[in-house]
Amino acid sequence: MTKNRLEAFSDGVFAIVITLLIIEVRVPIVEKVQLNHALIELVPKILSFILSFIIVGSYWVAHHTMMQFLEKVNRSVLWFNLFTLLTVAFIPFPTALLGEYPYEKTPVILYGISLSLVNITGTIFWRFITYKKRFVKHNLSDSFSNFVTFIHLLPVLFYMLSIVFSFISITISYIIYLLVPLFFILPNPLILKRIKTAYNE
Amino acid sequence: MTKNRLEAFSDGVFAIVITLLIIEVRVPIVEKVQLNHALIELVPKILSFILSFIIVGSYWVAHHTMMQFLEKVNRSVLWFNLFTLLTVAFIPFPTALLGEYPYEKTPVILYGISLSLVNITGTIFWRFITYKKRFVKHNLSDSFSNFVTFIHLLPVLFYMLSIVFSFISITISYIIYLLVPLFFILPNPLILKRIKTAYNE
Amino acid sequence: MTKNRLEAFSDGVFAIVITLLIIEVRVPIVEKVQLNHALIELVPKILSFILSFIIVGSYWVAHHTMMQFLEKVNRSVLWFNLFTLLTVAFIPFPTALLGEYPYEKTPVILYGISLSLVNITGTIFWRFITYKKRFVKHNLSDSFSNFVTFIHLLPVLFYMLSIVFSFISITISYIIYLLVPLFFILPNPLILKRIKTAYNE
Amino acid sequence: MTKNRLEAFSDGVFAIVITLLIIEVRVPIVEKVQLNHALIELVPKILSFILSFIIVGSYWVAHHTMMQFLEKVNRSVLWFNLFTLLTVAFIPFPTALLGEYPYEKTPVILYGISLSLVNITGTIFWRFITYKKRFVKHNLSDSFSNFVTFIHLLPVLFYMLSIVFSFISITISYIIYLLVPLFFILPNPLILKRIKTAYNE
Numbered sequence: 001m002t003k004n005r006l007e008a009f010s011d012g013v014f015a016i017v018i019t020l021l022i023i024e025v026r027v028p029i030v031e032k033v034q035l036n037h038a039l040i041e042l043v044p045k046i047l048s049f050i051l052s053f054i055i056v057g058s059y060w061v062a063h064h065t066m067m068q069f070l071e072k073v074n075r076s077v078l079w080f081n082l083f084t085l086l087t088v089a090f091i092p093f094p095t096a097l098l099g100e101y102p103y104e105k106t107p108v109i110l111y112g113i114s115l116s117l118v119n120i121t122g123t124i125f126w127r128f129i130t131y132k133k134r135f136v137k138h139n140l141s142d143s144f145s146n147f148v149t150f151i152h153l154l155p156v157l158f159y160m161l162s163i164v165f166s167f168i169s170i171t172i173s174y175i176i177y178l179l180v181p182l183f184f185i186l187p188n189p190l191i192l193k194r195i196k197t198a199y200n201e
Numbered sequence: 202m203t204k205n206r207l208e209a210f211s212d213g214v215f216a217i218v219i220t221l222l223i224i225e226v227r228v229p230i231v232e233k234v235q236l237n238h239a240l241i242e243l244v245p246k247i248l249s250f251i252l253s254f255i256i257v258g259s260y261w262v263a264h265h266t267m268m269q270f271l272e273k274v275n276r277s278v279l280w281f282n283l284f285t286l287l288t289v290a291f292i293p294f295p296t297a298l299l300g301e302y303p304y305e306k307t308p309v310i311l312y313g314i315s316l317s318l319v320n321i322t323g324t325i326f327w328r329f330i331t332y333k334k335r336f337v338k339h340n341l342s343d344s345f346s347n348f349v350t351f352i353h354l355l356p357v358l359f360y361m362l363s364i365v366f367s368f369i370s371i372t373i374s375y376i377i378y379l380l381v382p383l384f385f386i387l388p389n390p391l392i393l394k395r396i397k398t399a400y401n402e
Numbered sequence: 403m404t405k406n407r408l409e410a411f412s413d414g415v416f417a418i419v420i421t422l423l424i425i426e427v428r429v430p431i432v433e434k435v436q437l438n439h440a441l442i443e444l445v446p447k448i449l450s451f452i453l454s455f456i457i458v459g460s461y462w463v464a465h466h467t468m469m470q471f472l473e474k475v476n477r478s479v480l481w482f483n484l485f486t487l488l489t490v491a492f493i494p495f496p497t498a499l500l501g502e503y504p505y506e507k508t509p510v511i512l513y514g515i516s517l518s519l520v521n522i523t524g525t526i527f528w529r530f531i532t533y534k535k536r537f538v539k540h541n542l543s544d545s546f547s548n549f550v551t552f553i554h555l556l557p558v559l560f561y562m563l564s565i566v567f568s569f570i571s572i573t574i575s576y577i578i579y580l581l582v583p584l585f586f587i588l589p590n591p592l593i594l595k596r597i598k599t600a601y602n603e
Numbered sequence: 604m605t606k607n608r609l610e611a612f613s614d615g616v617f618a619i620v621i622t623l624l625i626i627e628v629r630v631p632i633v634e635k636v637q638l639n640h641a642l643i644e645l646v647p648k649i650l651s652f653i654l655s656f657i658i659v660g661s662y663w664v665a666h667h668t669m670m671q672f673l674e675k676v677n678r679s680v681l682w683f684n685l686f687t688l689l690t691v692a693f694i695p696f697p698t699a700l701l702g703e704y705p706y707e708k709t710p711v712i713l714y715g716i717s718l719s720l721v722n723i724t725g726t727i728f729w730r731f732i733t734y735k736k737r738f739v740k741h742n743l744s745d746s747f748s749n750f751v752t753f754i755h756l757l758p759v760l761f762y763m764l765s766i767v768f769s770f771i772s773i774t775i776s777y778i779i780y781l782l783v784p785l786f787f788i789l790p791n792p793l794i795l796k797r798i799k800t801a802y803n804e
Contacts, residue, residue, distance in 0.1 A: 012217070020224065023224070090223055093228070104236060
């Protein structure tokens with residue numbers, strides 16, 4: 001089995017998920033005089049679209065990075081990847097929910113759980129392919145493998161924190177949701193150096 | 202004609218189908234106090250999304266496996282593949298139906314028929330490309346070709362069983378629908394060994 | 403510029419169009435006792451989905467065939483291809499219209515016009531890339547180029563016929579719409595031989 | 604990291620956006636005698652679909668051109684590309700808005716802003732990859748890099764003009780929106796020659 005089709009299929013799913021997010025921002029059907037007002041009410045939906053686009057984008061970059069180290073593919077690898085994609089494909093639903101009820105606690109909690117599931121399935125995928133270096137190059141160091149695991153699980157901590165804060169202040173929850181991808185977007189010399197070293201070893 | 206575009210197009214269709222499934226889980230528009238209740242009512246839809254995601258995933262893996270043995274492509278191969286994709290592309294409809302009416306007999310029956318059609322068209326596709334080894338490598342054994350046919354048709358038996366049971370207990374129908382993909386996900390040494398042997402011969 | 407991205411992008415558009423067609427077959431929201439009746443009323447929509455799937459499938463196969471002869475790509479080639487894809491991307495609308503109003507004249511006429519536009523833009527694309535053999539291999543014969551043009555324009559004649567017949571009997575219109583793709587699906591030794599000869603020359 | 608997956612993912616997003624545009628042209632549900640009238644009322648939506656298809660098409664061609672010069676990919680390149688795709692993925696919303704309210708000022712303005720954002724993020728992407736020739740071939744001339752920047756920012760000027768004119772005559776706004784892609788579709792010897800020279804140097 002080829003890594004090529006695994007990547008093409010995953011890219012397809014990521015591309016569709018990231019583009020479908022806008023579908024939920026529906027054009028309001030109102031009287032013309034109310035149009036501007038109705039459009040302003042759409043702002044939370046547009047913001048939740050942008051937030052999820054950035055988060056799905058960071059998942060795509062993370063997937064891209066993991067794939068660099070993948071060297072062999074078998075049926076189990078396909079399935080672990082599919083379970084990660086299952087959690088990615090689910091994101092449009094909590095995103096739309098957040099856009100519809102931006103000030104409610106439940107959508108904020110479900111959003112955090114949904115994102116956490118992506119990180120958790122992604123981590124399981126990573127542990128599976130690096131376990132005994134069965135599907136990655138044999139000289140990949142354990143410390144790097146553990147480092148990637150740590151980087152994948154760290155956001156779960158923040159998402160959990162965001163869920164806890166939703167009981168106190170939803171604004172803080174949103175700030176946390178925004179900070180997590182920023183942490184991955186901003187060039188992080190520490191992360192970049194470790195990936196590069198692991199890849200060139 | 203190249204196998205490459207056939208795979209890319211099929212991957213595209215599979216990726217879109219598997220991602221579109223979530224589209225049918227629509228955000229409920231209710232009063233804020235009723236939101237949690239409305240979300241609980243969505244659980245059957247989310248479960249039918251997960252079930253169909255896994256089933257479409259197993260079809261993708263099966264397609265992937267068949268493609269490994271394909272060596273030549275002509276117009277007829279494209280068309281037999283297209284008819285398989287037609288039945289795959291249809292899945293979102295019975296899935297949405299099942300999510301909307303989870304306790305009704307008709308959706309359970311249509312779901313089983315819809316899945317059976319994928320297995321049947323997939324089997325026809327496989328028989329066509331392996332017939333007289335016209336489109337697969339010439340040393341592919343007949344016994345392996347028959348084994349794949351058997352593996353593809355076996356689920357139809359279970360889907361038929363599930364349809365029959367829907368007249369007695371829909372719960373049993375659901376259990377059968379869930380068991381079929383599990384059978385393909387769980388590493389099955391017998392299947393894996395035969396595929397590997399056939400591929401390396 | 404590479405032919406590769408042109409193909410990948412076109413495959414993407416074809417795959418999405420062919421999969422989106424099912425989206426228009428929406429799950430009916432009715433009382434449980436009326437479900438079976440409501441599902442029977444969906445039959446025209448399902449048939450128009452199947453019809454359009456087969457027609458878009460035959461366009462994809464035709465595109466695939468044309469691409470085999472393409473050897474160079476420039477901006478103009480991208481644009482002529484894009485205009486063909488524009489007409490392909492439009493198909494889901496007349497398909498949904500046909501499914502909603504299967505016994506009305508206007509949808510039948512619009513469907514024929516929509517399909518004709520794909521054939522016409524496809525022909526223009528073909529004439530452009532074969533004109534003076536600028537973008538195809540230099541030994542492609544004029545007679546083959548004209549033969550492909552003929553094969554691409556022939557369906558337009560039938561679609562026009564179907565439109566004319568819609569004023570007399572819509573059933574005949576449907577039969578014609580179905581016959582055209584069948585003509586392309588069934589192995590046609592004449593067409594296949596000419597394509598093969600042209601490709602191997 | 605490979606340029607290959609960056610292109611495949613971007614092609615996926617472009618293909619989905621360009622195909623999703625038609626989704627917003629929904630089949631009218633009316634009495635049969637009113638169907639023709641209802642279809643005529645859809646004309647603005649169909650025109651806005653065609654306009655956006657052409658504009659997204661020209662963005663795809665522009666992206667294609669930029670990619671020709673890209674030689675290296677790192678995480679930052681992925682992110683700058685993702686931000687460009689974010690603005691592309693947003694286009695279906697203002698397109699649908701324009702189709703729903705074709706004679707209102709606000710949709711015309713939002714459409715211009717939305718398109719401008721694509722050009723601006725695209726320009727930032729281009730400046731980033733050409734800055735100090737970090738991600739493009741080292742002999743790419745500064746004058747060519749500036750020329751591409753100019754070509755990317757020129758439409759923003761026209762979109763701004765279109766926004767200003769929307770306060771006087773929306774018809775003029777539409778003419779401007781149509782002229783911009785025409786400028787890119789029609790073979791422009793000046794642009795083509797410069798791209799070719801830069802690529803072959």
